[in-house]
Amino acid sequence: KKYGIPTAAYETFADAGEAAAYVRANRKYPLVVKADGLALGKGVLICEDEAAALAAVKSIMEDRQFGASGSxxxxxxxxxxxxxxxLSFTDGKTVVPMVSSMDHKRALDGDRGLNTGGMGTIAPNPYYTPQIAQVCMETIFKPTVAAMKAEGRPFKGCLYFGLMLTPDGPKVIEYNCRFGDPETQVVLPLLESDLLAVMQAATNGTLAQTEVKFSGQSAACVVLASGGxxxxYEKGKPITGLADGQLPGGGATVYHAGTALADNVLVTSGGRVLxxxxxxxxLFDAVAAAYGAADQIGFEGLHRRSDIGQKALAAL
Structure with a gap:
């Protein structure tokens, strides 16, 4: 807000009465009401009308539905x-975006069900055209790096931009200062430059003189999750189809997110397993190959979405 970087219009309140007055003055719905503290991703309420928004303010600030995070x-x-x-590389001065990606956050097909850490990804994202990329570079990426420098907090490393392409142009939904999961699983396989050399350039401040090249191919990642x-969800389910953690026939890379070895048997040990x-x-071939590889892996209660990449393919 301070640096004019496009994001959702918002106000912050520590007083329930002031928040309610702001809601009553608002004419545009839906409206989003969030607990300002950490609420494990649950402290966000999307309100369709004034009554729902006032109820959300009461529930978070007065009834403390999300505890102290709702103060x-x-x-x-x-x-x-x-x-x-x-995702982007930055050395505090120069910012070099990586290839774009699309996450699939909801647990069930058709973007239904609960939000998850991500049920699959594709790259590049067809909605992210060269024209939109240029707008993002000038209005979001460069101003963000410059703003952190101006605050006396220059940032070096991997800067993650979560964007929404709204009718009013691209806006920031979130920042993160790390590689995102499962976006990284489709972005880094398309990097043709040496990752260590790029990391060293980001550290040493020489990113402007360093080539960062991506292939023109596409990538798709299908997450195999525990049922529930x-x-x-239950843990400790034996995983079949892998040898030394990978598919014997190749054709895909299997990233381990929630696995363990029990008596030398590979078993599930988390929500998102592989x-x-x-x-x-x-992209069509990448999606087909990812699902073909996923078909060879099994464990009791395995849950996955069957429509990863379909929205992107429809956009193409």
């Missing part, structure tokens, strides 16, 4: 449009 709240504009994840994720990633010349 302050954020009320913000509800944004619509395709979401895009853009993201809520209650990420199966394939790279191909087209």
């Amino acid at each position: 302050r709240i954020v009320i913000e504009e509800f944004l619509t449009g395709p979401e895009v994840s853009v 994720y993201p809520q209650h 990420g199966v990633t394939a790279v191909a010349d087209s």
Whole structure:
């Protein structure tokens, strides 16, 4: 807000009465009401009308539905449009975006069910055109790096931009200062430059003189999750189809997220168990290869989405 970087219009409140007055003055719905503290991703309420928004303010600030994290709240504009994840390298001065990606957050097909850490990804994201990339560079990426420098907090490393392509142009939904999961599983396989050399350039401040090259191919990742994720799920289920952690026939890379060895047997030990990633010349082929590889892996209660990449293919 301070540096004019496009994001959802918002106000922050520490007083329930002031928050309620702001809600009553608002004419645009839906409206988003959030607990300002950490609430494990649950402290966000999307309100369709004034009554729901006032109830949300009461529930968070007075009834403390999310505990102490609700002592302050954020009320913000509800944004619509395709979401895009853009990871980038920065040395504090120069910012070099990586290839764009699309995450699939909901647990069930058709973007239904609970939000998860990500049920699969594809790259590049077809909604993220060269024209939109240029707008993001000038209005979001460069101003963000410059703003951190101006604050006396220059940032070096991997800067993650979570964007929404709204009817009013690209806006920031979130920042993160790390590689995102499972976006990284489709972005880094497309990197042709040496990752260590790029990391050293980001550290040494020489990113402007360093080539960062990505292939023109596409990648898809299908997450194999435990049944019941993201809520209650069992662990310790033996995993079949892998040899030394990978598919014997190759054709895809299997990333381990929630696995363990029990008496030398590979078993599940988390909600998101494996990420199966394939790279191909087209997105259609990458998606087909990722699912073909995923079909060879099994464990009791295995849950996966069957429509990873379909929205992107429809956009193409």
